[in-house]
Amino acid sequence: MQRQEKISQVIVTAGQMRDIEDRIFAAGMPVVALMEKVAGLVARRIQEIPQIPCKKAGYVASNSLLKKGLPQAVGSRVGILVGPGHNGGDALVVARELHFRGYEVWIYSPFSKFKELTSQHLQYAQSLGIPIYQTIEQLPDSDLLVDGLFGFGLEKNLTDPIASAINQLNELSVPIYSIDLPSGLHTDTGVVLGTAIRATHTFCLGLWKLAFFQDPALEYVGKAELIDFDIPLADVEAVLKDAPSIKRITPTTALATLPLPRPPVTHKYKEGHLLLICGSRRYAGGAILTGLGARASGVGMLSIAVPESLKSLLVSHLPEALIIGCPETESGAIAQLQLPEKTDLTSFNAIACGPGLTRDATPIVQEVIESERPLILDADGLNILAQMGAIATLKKRLAVTVLTPHAGEFQRLFPDIADAKHDRVKAAQEAALQSGAVVLLKGARTAIANPQGAIWMITESTPALARGGSGDVLTGLLGGLLAQAATKQISVEDIVATAAWWHSQAGILAAQERTELGVDAFTLTQYLLKVLS
Numbered sequence: 001m002q003r004q005e006k007i008s009q010v011i012v013t014a015g016q017m018r019d020i021e022d023r024i025f026a027a028g029m030p031v032v033a034l035m036e037k038v039a040g041l042v043a044r045r046i047q048e049i050p051q052i053p054c055k056k057a058g059y060v061a062s063n064s065l066l067k068k069g070l071p072q073a074v075g076s077r078v079g080i081l082v083g084p085g086h087n088g089g090d091a092l093v094v095a096r097e098l099h100f101r102g103y104e105v106w107i108y109s110p111f112s113k114f115k116e117l118t119s120q121h122l123q124y125a126q127s128l129g130i131p132i133y134q135t136i137e138q139l140p141d142s143d144l145l146v147d148g149l150f151g152f153g154l155e156k157n158l159t160d161p162i163a164s165a166i167n168q169l170n171e172l173s174v175p176i177y178s179i180d181l182p183s184g185l186h187t188d189t190g191v192v193l194g195t196a197i198r199a200t201h202t203f204c205l206g207l208w209k210l211a212f213f214q215d216p217a218l219e220y221v222g223k224a225e226l227i228d229f230d231i232p233l234a235d236v237e238a239v240l241k242d243a244p245s246i247k248r249i250t251p252t253t254a255l256a257t258l259p260l261p262r263p264p265v266t267h268k269y270k271e272g273h274l275l276l277i278c279g280s281r282r283y284a285g286g287a288i289l290t291g292l293g294a295r296a297s298g299v300g301m302l303s304i305a306v307p308e309s310l311k312s313l314l315v316s317h318l319p320e321a322l323i324i325g326c327p328e329t330e331s332g333a334i335a336q337l338q339l340p341e342k343t344d345l346t347s348f349n350a351i352a353c354g355p356g357l358t359r360d361a362t363p364i365v366q367e368v369i370e371s372e373r374p375l376i377l378d379a380d381g382l383n384i385l386a387q388m389g390a391i392a393t394l395k396k397r398l399a400v401t402v403l404t405p406h407a408g409e410f411q412r413l414f415p416d417i418a419d420a421k422h423d424r425v426k427a428a429q430e431a432a433l434q435s436g437a438v439v440l441l442k443g444a445r446t447a448i449a450n451p452q453g454a455i456w457m458i459t460e461s462t463p464a465l466a467r468g469g470s471g472d473v474l475t476g477l478l479g480g481l482l483a484q485a486a487t488k489q490i491s492v493e494d495i496v497a498t499a500a501w502w503h504s505q506a507g508i509l510a511a512q513e514r515t516e517l518g519v520d521a522f523t524l525t526q527y528l529l530k531v532l533s
């Protein structure tokens with residue numbers, strides 16, 4: 001794999017980033033030189049991105065310049081926000097470079113103490129005649145702000161005057177480009193420390209920081225871009241070797257698995273047999289959507305157990321599947337799993353259980369949990385598991401379990417684990433460690449954890465997927481892939497991450513073609529294969 005691809009898959013905490021930098025400095029790279037290199041790259045990117053100057057400036061960008069994406073030095077007024085640490089140092093190098101390129105630059109910095117290197121850059125900027133302001137009221141108009149207040153060194157809550165200055169700067173209708181991460185975000189949890197810059201664009205330096213993929217940070221980072229400054233892979237590997245890895249799923253990693261390879265000579269049972277257990281009289285549609293998700297996976301054989309009264313409906317939507325009509329409760333839930341003759345749960349390579357079941361199907365969920373087959377639990381399958389006591393029940397399982405909760409289901413399953421909304425990555429990690437299951441925690445950015453503590457992040461998604469039924473599609477898709485993986489030497493975690501990536505990409509593609517409003521769950525099933533074609 002190419003170095004760049006490997007670097008783009010890595011996600012680090014603030015502590016790990018600091019350790020990696022320390023190794024680079026210890027190896028002889030001067031701190032000054034690294035700051036010059038990194039901030040030089042940022043300054044160049046800022047010049048490459050076509051600016052749309054704010055109307056108040058009375059400056060109208062020439063259309064031809066905008067179309068070509070060429071830098072427009074003259075007339076662009078840039079405000080540089082400078083903090084006390086090396087994030088501020090980076091910003092001052094950017095200020096100096098833009099000044100020399102003909103931009104009209106001013107600096108805002110309400111601090112009196114700076115790190116040595118930052119202080120030197122500030123002094124030099126002043127000597128060049130770049131105006132430096134300490135109060136927000138003094139600031140002139142600008143077409144663009146560059147945020148170098150705080151980077152990964154911020155740990156405490158922001159207080160006034162800087163907190164209220166950030167709030168006022170956010171109110172200006174001016175694009176803000178943040179260096180490393182928007183000032184005010186916690187680098188690991190993405191939590192807003194008092195207040196934070198709402199960036200239009202963020203240049204993440206060197207390696208992706210965890211905050212970029214935590215839900216609380218998403219509305220602050222804007223368009224995020226990695227600035228690769230040639231960190232040696234050996235240093236990254238040396239620092240991360242003993243820590244549980246956190247990896248981004250990129251198209252390269254997902255497409256290494258998809259479509260699942262088939263030998264030229266095979267038959268349907270060699271390509272995986274999935275049992276879906278889903279649906280009730282009340283929630284019939286969920287069973288159809290789960291089935292359509294499984295269909296897109298290419299699974300060799302699909303059996304779907306539903307209440308008897310749903311059988312003909314399912315047959316009409318999924319003629320290729322074996323629909324198993326089961327005796328039902330008075331409420332219309334599956335009362336008993338009545339598999340065809342000569343079939344028992346060991347006949348299946350994987351079981352996916354939950355969508356639309358209602359809690360009246362408790363005995364069925366208990367039965368599949370006791371089986372020794374790979375099992376995916378979702379929706380009511382999770383709610384029933386929560387009632388049984390998730391951790392104690394899962395620990396007894398002999399086969400792999402995959403849980404696919406959203407934050408609410410997660411809380412019911414693991415009430416003693418820290419709030420999944422606060423640090424989703426840690427929450428998923430803890431749940432997987434304690435239960436021995438693979439945990440896929442749904443959210444704006446999905447996190448997947450295995451019982452060894454490793455994490456996979458789905459770093460691209462769309463709010464279009466926040467819609468009833470889209471989780472059912474994922475369960476079916478994942479079930480179909482898991483059943484096939486059983487015969488193909490692919491790890492469960494890789495399959496779960498691949499399924500989640502595929503599902504998100506289908507949502508993104510459908511939203512691009514049909515707007516965010518056009519991605520109902522049925523439409524989503526129709527876009528799954530388009531992602532691969």
Ligand SMILES: NC(=O)C1=CN([C@@H]2O[C@H](COP(=O)(O)OP(=O)(O)OC[C@H]3O[C@@H](n4cnc5c(N)ncnc54)[C@H](O)[C@@H]3O)[C@@H](O)[C@H]2O)[C@@H](O)CC1
Pocket residue numbers: 021031032034035036038083084085086087088090115149150151152153154155156157158159179180181205206
């Ligand atoms: N050394 C270098 O040349 C490089 C620097 N980089 C930059 O360096 C940054 C990290 O630099 P630092 O470790 O200096 O940290 P930061 O610049 O993120 O900020 C730390 C500074 O802010 C102060 N501070 C922390 N919390 C505060 C609060 N709540 N209110 C007020 N002040 C507070 C601290 O006392 C410290 O001086 C990165 O984010 C990046 O921008 C690297 O990315 C690239 C290489």
Ligand SMILES: [K+]
Pocket residue numbers: 087147148149150151178179180181182183
């Ligand atoms: K920043």
